[in-house]
Structures are given as C-alpha cells and as structure tokens.
Amino acid sequence: MVGFKNRYMTxxxxxxxxxxxxxxxxVIITTYNVTKAIKDSILVNFGECGLASSLGxxxxxxxxxxxxxxxxxxxxxxxxxxxxxxxxVRSIADCPVIFNLLDLSGxxxxxxxxxxxxxxxxxxxxxxxxxxxxxxxxxxxMQFYLDKIKGLEH
Amino acid sequence: xxxxxxxxxxxxxxxxxxGIISLCHCYSDSWNSMLLGSSSVSNPVVAPKMRSIRMxxxxxxxxxxxxxxxxxxxxxCNNQNLAGSISETGTAISEARTTNSAGNExxxxxxxxxxxxxxxxxxxxxxxxxxxxxxxxxxxxxxALELGYSGVAYNRTIKGVMSDRDRCSIPLLTLPSLxxxxxxxxxxxxxxxxxxxxxxxxxxxxxxxxxxxAETLAQAQALNSGNPILxxxxxxxxxxxxxxxxxxxxxxxxxxxxxIDFSEKLSFRLKQPLVxxxxxxxxxxxxxxxxxxxxxxTRRQIITNAKLLVDWTRGRNIIISSAAPTANEFxxxxxxxxLMSLLGLSMERAKAAISRNCRTLISNAVRKKHxxxxxxxxxxxxxxxxxxxxxxxxxxxxxWDPISSGEGDLLLDDLAxxxxxSSTKATKMVKAIDFASVIDSMPSLGFQVNDLIAGxxxxxxxxxxxxxxxxxxxxxxxxxxxxxxxxxxSVLCDTMLERQRFKSENPQKLYxxxxxxxxxxxxxxxxxxxxxxxxxxxxxxETDGIATDIHGVQSQKSAIANAVNDVMEIEVPTTTGAEPxxxxxxxxxxxxIHDVQSLKSVTAKTFKDAMEIEAPTTTGAExxxxxxxxGVTTEILNVSTTNCELNVVPSQxxxxxHALDIxxxxxxxxxxxxxxxxNYQDTDIPGPHNEEADSIKNNDIQSDLVDEVxxxxxxKSLPLDSALDKSILEVDELTEPGDDVVVLANQVxxxxxxxxMTATDDYSVxxxxxAEVIMHEQEHGKADVELxxxxxxxxxxxxxxxxxxxxxxVTFLPLKRLLHATPFKKARKSKRRHKMA
Numbered sequence: 001m002v003g004f005k006n007r008y009m010t011x012x013x014x015x016x017x018x019x020x021x022x023x024x025x026x027v028i029i030t031t032y033n034v035t036k037a038i039k040d041s042i043l044v045n046f047g048e049c050g051l052a053s054s055l056g057x058x059x060x061x062x063x064x065x066x067x068x069x070x071x072x073x074x075x076x077x078x079x080x081x082x083x084x085x086x087x088x089v090r091s092i093a094d095c096p097v098i099f100n101l102l103d104l105s106g107x108x109x110x111x112x113x114x115x116x117x118x119x120x121x122x123x124x125x126x127x128x129x130x131x132x133x134x135x136x137x138x139x140x141x142m143q144f145y146l147d148k149i150k151g152l153e154h
Numbered sequence: 155x156x157x158x159x160x161x162x163x164x165x166x167x168x169x170x171x172x173g174i175i176s177l178c179h180c181y182s183d184s185w186n187s188m189l190l191g192s193s194s195v196s197n198p199v200v201a202p203k204m205r206s207i208r209m210x211x212x213x214x215x216x217x218x219x220x221x222x223x224x225x226x227x228x229x230x231c232n233n234q235n236l237a238g239s240i241s242e243t244g245t246a247i248s249e250a251r252t253t254n255s256a257g258n259e260x261x262x263x264x265x266x267x268x269x270x271x272x273x274x275x276x277x278x279x280x281x282x283x284x285x286x287x288x289x290x291x292x293x294x295x296x297x298a299l300e301l302g303y304s305g306v307a308y309n310r311t312i313k314g315v316m317s318d319r320d321r322c323s324i325p326l327l328t329l330p331s332l333x334x335x336x337x338x339x340x341x342x343x344x345x346x347x348x349x350x351x352x353x354x355x356x357x358x359x360x361x362x363x364x365x366x367x368a369e370t371l372a373q374a375q376a377l378n379s380g381n382p383i384l385x386x387x388x389x390x391x392x393x394x395x396x397x398x399x400x401x402x403x404x405x406x407x408x409x410x411x412x413x414i415d416f417s418e419k420l421s422f423r424l425k426q427p428l429v430x431x432x433x434x435x436x437x438x439x440x441x442x443x444x445x446x447x448x449x450x451x452t453r454r455q456i457i458t459n460a461k462l463l464v465d466w467t468r469g470r471n472i473i474i475s476s477a478a479p480t481a482n483e484f485x486x487x488x489x490x491x492x493l494m495s496l497l498g499l500s501m502e503r504a505k506a507a508i509s510r511n512c513r514t515l516i517s518n519a520v521r522k523k524h525x526x527x528x529x530x531x532x533x534x535x536x537x538x539x540x541x542x543x544x545x546x547x548x549x550x551x552x553x554w555d556p557i558s559s560g561e562g563d564l565l566l567d568d569l570a571x572x573x574x575x576s577s578t579k580a581t582k583m584v585k586a587i588d589f590a591s592v593i594d595s596m597p598s599l600g601f602q603v604n605d606l607i608a609g610x611x612x613x614x615x616x617x618x619x620x621x622x623x624x625x626x627x628x629x630x631x632x633x634x635x636x637x638x639x640x641x642x643x644s645v646l647c648d649t650m651l652e653r654q655r656f657k658s659e660n661p662q663k664l665y666x667x668x669x670x671x672x673x674x675x676x677x678x679x680x681x682x683x684x685x686x687x688x689x690x691x692x693x694x695x696e697t698d699g700i701a702t703d704i705h706g707v708q709s710q711k712s713a714i715a716n717a718v719n720d721v722m723e724i725e726v727p728t729t730t731g732a733e734p735x736x737x738x739x740x741x742x743x744x745x746x747i748h749d750v751q752s753l754k755s756v757t758a759k760t761f762k763d764a765m766e767i768e769a770p771t772t773t774g775a776e777x778x779x780x781x782x783x784x785g786v787t788t789e790i791l792n793v794s795t796t797n798c799e800l801n802v803v804p805s806q807x808x809x810x811x812h813a814l815d816i817x818x819x820x821x822x823x824x825x826x827x828x829x830x831x832x833n834y835q836d837t838d839i840p841g842p843h844n845e846e847a848d849s850i851k852n853n854d855i856q857s858d859l860v861d862e863v864x865x866x867x868x869x870k871s872l873p874l875d876s877a878l879d880k881s882i883l884e885v886d887e888l889t890e891p892g893d894d895v896v897v898l899a900n901q902v903x904x905x906x907x908x909x910x911m912t913a914t915d916d917y918s919v920x921x922x923x924x925a926e927v928i929m930h931e932q933e934h935g936k937a938d939v940e941l942x943x944x945x946x947x948x949x950x951x952x953x954x955x956x957x958x959x960x961x962x963x964v965t966f967l968p969l970k971r972l973l974h975a976t977p978f979k980k981a982r983k984s985k986r987r988h989k990m991a
Contacts (some may be wrong), residue, residue: 017481087489088447100486125341
C-alpha cells in the first residue's frame with residue numbers, strides 16, 4: 001500500500017484584483033514565479049522548519065498562463081499549511097494576486113479531470129474577455145496545455 | 155365546544171409558531187435541534203413524513219393549546235422551508251438541514267449539494283467618504299460576487315454617541331455598477347458558484363451593518379432594542395473597548411455580533427463564563443481575516459488573540475468576515491475556512507462559520523427587523539405578486555424568511571438567464587406568492603368559519619378571499635414571500651384559530667364545519683362553485699409556494715379538496731370538511747398556510763376526484779359544511795399541522811390531503827360530531843359515507859371516530875370539548891354514518907395510534923374509546939387525524955356506507971401501521987400521544 005499520500009490542489013490565480021496596475025497581464029505566471037512566491041510565503045509564515053518539512057513534497061506541477069490555472073502538489077500532512085501559505089500570498093513580482101482554490105483531490109487522476117474541466121471553462125471566459133483578439137497561437141497553446149494536463153503524473 | 159376552542163387556539167398557535175419559525179432561518183443548527191425537539195408543534199403543513207409526524211405530535215401536544223406547537227410547526231415548516239429554500243428545490247427542510255452540515259474538507263472541497271448554503275462576508279467596510287471609497291467598495295463587492303459569495307454586509311463603524319445622523323444611509327450597489335467593473339461577471343460568478351456548490355441563481359444579497367464602539371455605560375446602553383437608529387440597519391455589532399463594555403456586550407446588549415479587533419493588543423480578557431453567556435444568547439463573535447493577509451505583525455497579533463476566542467467558544471457561534479480594506483485582501487470562502495485552521499478552528503466549523511452561522515445571523519436579524527414581535531410582518535409589499543427581481547423568493551424558502559435583504563438583493567437577472575435558472579427563481583417567487591395566497595385563503599376560511607357558524611355557506615368563499623387579501627397585502631416582497639408565507643400562516647393560523655375557537659364555541663359546529671369544509675372546498679378550486687375561485691389560485695400558487703414537496707401534495711390536495719367538496723356536499727359535512735381540511739392541513743403544515751390552503755383545496759379536489767361520488771348529498775352536506783367548514787377551518791389550522799404530520803407519515807399526497815381533510819374534518823368534527831350523529835342517523839348516512847369514505851380517507855377515520863362516537867356515545871361522546879377534536883371526529887362521523895361505528899373504532903385505533911387504540915368492531919367499546927380517542931385526537935390534533943387520514947387515504951376506495959365499516963377498518967390497519975411507523979420517531983410524540991390517551 002502506498003503509505004505516502006499527497007494532495008493535489010487546483011488553484012486559479014487572480015491577477016490584480018484591485019485593477020491598480022496596467023491593463024492586460026501585468027505579470028506572466030510561470031512555474032518559477034509561483035514556486036518562488038509560495039516558498040517565500042511558507043518561509044515567512046512557518047519558518048525554516050516549516051519550509052523544510054513541506055518542501056519534500058511540494059511541487060508546482062502545472063501552470064497555464066493563459067487561463068491562470070495551476071496545479072500544486074503537497075503532502076497530506078502539510079497540505080493545509082501549504083494551502084494557508086498560498087492563501088496568504090499577496091503578490092507575485094509586484095503584482096497583487098489572489099490565489100483561489102478550485103479543487104482539492106487526493107489523486108492525480110481526479111485532479112486531472114477537475115483541472116481539465118476548470119481549464120476549459122476558464123478558457124471560455126478568457127475568450128469572452130479577450131473578445132475577437134483571440135489569436136490562433138493562444139488556442140494552440142491551450143491545446144498544448146490541455147495535453148500537458150493529461151500527461152501529468154505524480 | 156371546549157375542544158373546538160382548544161383546537162382553534164392550537165391552530166392559532168400553530169400558525170403563529172409556524173410563521174415565526176418560518177421566518178427564522180432554520181439553517182442554524184439550533185433551529186434544527188429546535189425543530190426536532192418541538193416536533194409536536196410544527197405546522198401540519200409539513201409535507202414530509204417527518205414533518206407530518208412532528209406535526210401530529212405537535213397537534214397532540216397542542217391539545218393544550220400550547221404555543222409550542224406553533225413554534226414547532228413553524229420550526230418544522232421552517233425546517234422544510236430551509237431545506238427547500240436553500241437548495242432551491244424546496245426539499246424538506248428537515249432533510250435539508252441535516253444535510254447542511256459542512257462537508258468534510260478532506261478530499262471534498264466541494265460540498266455535496268445537500269442544501270448549499272451561501273457564503274457571506276458580513277463585513278465590507280464602508281465609510282462615509284465620497285466616491286473614491288465607493289469605487290473600492292464596488293470593487294470589493296465585485297470580487298466577492300465573483301468568488302462565489304452569496305451576500306455581503308456593509309459595515310459602518312461609529313464611535314461615541316449615536317445621533318440621528320447615524321441613520322442608515324448606505325447606498326446599496328446595483329448590478330449595473332458591478333458589471334461596469336467587471337463586464338464578464340456572469341460567467342465568472344457562475345463558474346465559481348458551480349465549484350462551490352452554490353446554486354447559480356442565488357441572489358446576491360446586500361445588508362447593512364453598524365458597528366458601535368462601546369466604551370462607557372452610556373454608549374453601551376444605547377444598544378438596546380428600542381433604539382430607532384439601530385433599527386435602520388440590518389445587523390448591529392458592538393466593538394467593546396474595555397472590559398466593562400465586553401461584559402455588557404456578552405450579557406446584556408442586544409446586538410447580533412460582537413466584533414473584537416484582534417489586530418491590537420486586547421485591553422480586556424475574554425472570560426469563559428462571559429463568552430458562554432454570549433453564546434447562549436445567540437450572539438456571534440466575529441473574526442476578521444484581512445489582517446492575517448495584510449501584514450506580518452498584524453498576523454501575529456490576530457492569531458494570538460483570536461486563538462483565545464476560539465478556545466473559549468470551542469468554535470461555535472463564530473462568524474468570519476473579511477473587513478478587507480481593498481480587494482487584495484479578499485479571499486474565497488474555502489481559502490478563508492482554511493486560514494482559520496491556523497487559529498485552531500476545525501475545517502467543519504470554519505466552513506459553518508462563513509456560511510451557516512452567517513445565514514442564521516442574517517435570518518434572525520432580518521426577522522427582527524421586519525417582524526413586529528416576531529409575528530407580524532411589517533413590510534407591506536405588493537400583495538403576493540412576484541416582486542421585482544430584487545426580491546426573489548430566493549431559491550430556498552429560507553429566502554423569504556431570513557435573508558432577503560430587500561432592494562439589496564441583486565437578482566443577477568442576467569446571470570439567472572444565463573444559467574436558465576430563472577424558472578427556479580420564478581418558482582420560488584411563485585411559491586412565496588402562493589403562500590400569501592394561501593394565507594389569504596386560510597383566513598378566509600377562518601372567516602368562513604365564523605360565517606358558517608351563522609350557518610351561511612357563502613361565507614366560506616368570502617372569508618377566504620378576505621383573508622387572502624389580507625394576507626397578500628402584508629405580503630411584501632417576494633423575498634419575503636417565504637417569510638410572508640410563514641407569517642401569513644401564522645397570521646392565518648391565528649385567525650383560523652381564533653375563528654375556530656369561535657366556532658368551537660358554537661355548538662352547531664357540525665354544520666358550520668361542514669360548511670367550512672365546503673367553503674374550503676369551495677375555496678379550493680374544487681368544482682364547487684363557491685369560493686373555489688380563491689382556492690383555485692391558492693392551490694396552484696400554493697403548490698408552488700409550498701415546499702416543493704408540497705407541490706405534489708397541493709395539486710393533489712386541490713383535487714382532494716375538490717373531492718372533499720363533493721364529499722362535503724354530499725352531506726357528510728364532517729367528512730367533507732375533514733377532507734378539505736385534511737388536504738388543506740396537510741398542505742399547510744408543510745409550508746405554512748399556503749400549504750394548508752392548497753391542501754385544502756387539493757384535498758377537496760382530490761376528494762372530489764376520489765370520491766367521484768358526486769355529492770348528491772352535497773346540499774345536505776352543505777348545510778353541514780358550514781359548520782364543518784368552520785370547524786374545519788379551525789381544525790384546519792390544527793389539522794393542517796396534524797395533516798402535515800399525516801402527510802408526512804403517509805408520504806402520500808393523499809395523506810397530506812387527508813391531513814388537511816382531517817384538519818378540516820377535525821374542525822368539522824366538533825361540529826360534525828354534534829351534528830353528525832344527527833345527520834347520520836337521520837340523513838342518509840350511507841350516502842355521505844360513501845362519498846366520504848372514498849374520498850376522505852381521513853374523513854373515514856374521523857368519521858369512524860365520529861361514527862363511533864356517535865353510535866357509541868350518542869352525542870355526548872362527542873368530545874365536543876375541543877372543537878378540534880370534535881371536528882375531527884365529527885367529520886369522520888359525518889362522513890360515514892354507516893361505518894361510523896366501525897370507522898370510529900378504526901379511527902380510534904388509528905387515531906390513537908399513539909394511544910394504542912385497537913380497532914374494534916365493538917362499537918360500544920369503540921365509541922367509548924373513540925370518544926376518548928376523539929378527545930385525544932382532537933387534542934392531539936391532527937396527529938390522529940393524520941393517522942387516520944393516511945389510513946383513509948390508503949383506503950381510498952369507494953366505500954359504500956354499508957361497507958364502510960369494513961373498509962375503514964382495513965384502511966385503518968394499514969394506516970395504523972403507517973402511522974405508527976413514521977411519527978413516533980420522537981419519543982415526544984409518542985409520549986404525547988400516550989399522554990393524550
């Protein structure tokens with residue numbers, strides 16, 4: 001039996017909730033960005049030991065900058081701490097952000113289905129927002145991202 | 155007479171209770187527990203079995219005209235309402251409630267859609283500053299809406315002495331202003347709500363809140379319920395600044411929330427006895443989370459201080475809100491719940507803290523604000539019509555009651571359309587309206603009763619109408635429709651009860667009851683020409699309005715009502731009356747008066763249908779009906795409560811009908827009893843019996859009782875002491891003169907399911923028993939009737955007079971089983987029954 005359990009969180013990043021900064025896409029979300037922001041938050045709130053113990057299983061598995069969706073893995077013991085730390089993230093590279101959890105699941109499979117659904121819905125919203133300026137490149141990228149989700153493994 | 159009077163009183167109580175309860179937001183656990191506890195009282199309208207059972211118990215208990223019944227009934231109804239409203243499905247509240255508990259957070263972030271409660275953020279800061287502040291607020295609210303919250307409260311803080319300038323002047327935001335900020339609100343809202351499990355069409359509510367900083371005794375004393383400035387706000391919070399103020403706040407001040415600023419070092423201690431006292435007074439403590447996110451130092455303070463509070467309260471009576479200065483510090487509901495785990499709050503309690511507790515708080519507050527002495531709705535809205543979109547009856551029946559924030563409700567029409575949920579909303583609203591109509595009709599019945607006493611059948615229709623009007627008038631917003639319904643019900647109940655009492659005093663109740671039943675029938679869109687007009691609209695409305703569960707019932711009820719009408723008219727005034735009452739009652743119990751109304755109509759109709767006896771004797775019955783109707787009306791109220799129980803028990807529409815009928819019949823019983831014996835003996839007992847037997851299962855039961863009573867004890871057996879009892883009995887009796895004996899015997903056992911009555915063919919024995927049973931029945935209210943009715947319902951076969959006895963017996967037995975099976979979930983009920991017995 002698998003003794004070690006993880007939790008997979010599907011989050012969306014809301015950029016600039018107060019609409020203070022420039023209009024479109026103040027910052028591009030990347031795996032690196034998000035990882036750094038969260039780690040900083042864990043460090044500030046839970047200290048060195050907290051960071052160290054949660055770092056073992058902590059990983060940002062997937063980030064989609066178009067729909068601003070990300071999948072983060074954490075160990076089962078620490079997932080609440082990590083989640084709190086994520087909630088308390090205030091900004092990513094000078095852009096105020098809000099992390100909003102969409103789904104929490106215990107297996108990568110369930111997470112994949114949820115993430116696919118959310119991603120598609122968010123892409124629809126994105127298309128609404130962007131309007132007619134939707135580029136083929138974006139669509140292509142989306143396809144790529146969706147495939148990436150499907151290919152996720154623990 | 156006594157009995158009728160008692161019954162009437164009971165009904166009134168039930169109605170008021172029901173109204174009150176319905177008003178109250180049943181979501182809170184406390185409500186749930188209350189409902190469970192007070193099973194006896196709840197309104198007979200309760201459709202679900204549980205409710206009916208409760209109702210029965212309530213009725214029984216109500217025998218003493220305790221006010222509890224009303225409350226219980228209301229609670230039950232509320233339960234039902236809550237359940238239904240919340241989920242927009244109008245499911246039984248009780249069921250909904252149980253399912254309301256926060257889902258475990260483990261792997262299920264999204265709650266099971268039992269009764270999705272919305273999430274509220276009850277502290278959006280508001281200051282009097284000009285526009286720049288407003289845009290912040292708009293952004294905040296937009297963000298809240300997007301993240302899936304169902305409501306916010308604009309918080310205004312004042313220090314020092316309150317003056318008249320402090321009256322609420324917070325402008326509520328409108329949907330267009332929000333859309334301006336975020337044009338694609340709809341999709342975002344829908345997306346998030348879907349993930350959270352909140353129904354998409356849930357209106358977004360805005361409330362106003364005042365936080366008073368209390369330091370001195372004078373400031374503290376200003377926070378009493380008589381302060382008119384406070385009344386202009388939806389919620390009132392106190393922010394104690396020193397130990398004295400905190401003591402006062404916990405023990406004496408009449409506030410909704412105690413908001414302590416945890417971001418500063420506390421200048422007083424949180425003592426456990428004080429905190430405990432506050433919890434018992436149902437005052438909520440507030441924890442704000444924006445400080446946790448904003449600043450590191452603040453974070454430290456908050457966690458240190460708030461942890462103390464969480465320890466002392468053990469997680470209960472806590473609400474979480476943001477108090478976010480900007481939209482950056484705003485977080486989604488589940489994130490907030492998780493943050494609270496840092497304070498030692500378990501996930502379940504945290505989730506409850508931002509949904510259920512808030513909802514309870516709001517419903518209580520709104521109730522206080524709009525209802526005078528928690529019984530009379532003060533607002534006046536366009537009568538029962540679909541109020542503007544801002545006041546949807548809300549997906550759940552709760553909405554009407556607790557948390558419609560009036561104009562503040564953003565219906566998100568476009569969202570609604572987008573989600574094609576408008577129908578649901580409309581339904582709800584309709585429901586609300588129905589309720590009003592029900593109430594309207596209900597009172598009219600009551601009037602009818604009075605009139606009936608006079609012996610005029612016409613009254614039935616009129617009073618109903620009048621009542622309706624009355625009810626509708628005060629109905630107010632659709633939002634409050636639900637609430638209105640409750641209120642109305644209570645009002646109706648009261649009126650009904652009063653009327654009943656009045657009726658009961660009248661020895662002639664039989665006829666009047668029959669008339670009433672007839673009237674009821676009439677009211678109900680039964681074929682009966684009279685009154686039915688009102689009933690008709692009521693019924694359909696009611697069906698909608700009344701808990702979803704009632705829907706079916708209502709329709710049935712109307713049918714029953716029709717049927718009942720026939721029955722009644724057939725001359726078995728009692729039975730017919732009982733029928734409609736039963737139906738009405740069954741209906742009413744569920745939802746409040748609306749239900750009752752509809753039930754009656756339904757039952758009446760059903761009776762008609764069932765009976766198909768065509769009521770040859772209707773004329774004869776008519777005469778009786780007035781009495782019966784009167785009795786019925788009174789009974790109806792009671793019966794409704796009982797009916798509700800009955801309905802619940804049989805879990806059949808019929809049963810519900812019967813419940814109503816029973817109620818009606820009960821009402822009629824007292825009258826009918828008196829008259830029934832005469833009628834039966836004199837008139838063609840078989841005729842009415844047949845009709846009644848068929849349609850009015852309940853009636854049968856009652857009639858049986860009645861019969862028994864009649865036969866056995868002659869008139870004297872009539873437990874005319876209590877109008878209700880009698881009416882029930884009488885109704886039964888009336889319905890089945892032939893089978894009276896048997897019926898009664900059966901009824902008695904059935905009715906006395908709790909009393910352990912055994913169906914006996916021994917009339918004499920039965921009579922005596924029935925007499926007692928009847929007495930008990932009446933007292934217990936419709937519980938028995940319900941029992942009997944279910945049996946009757948079940949045995950809805952065309953029972954000829956000759957065969958009446960047999961069928962009755964047959965019906966009773968199964969009914970009995972049914973009766974026994976369901977209602978006695980609560981020891982209380984059985985105790986009551988036994989007690990009664």
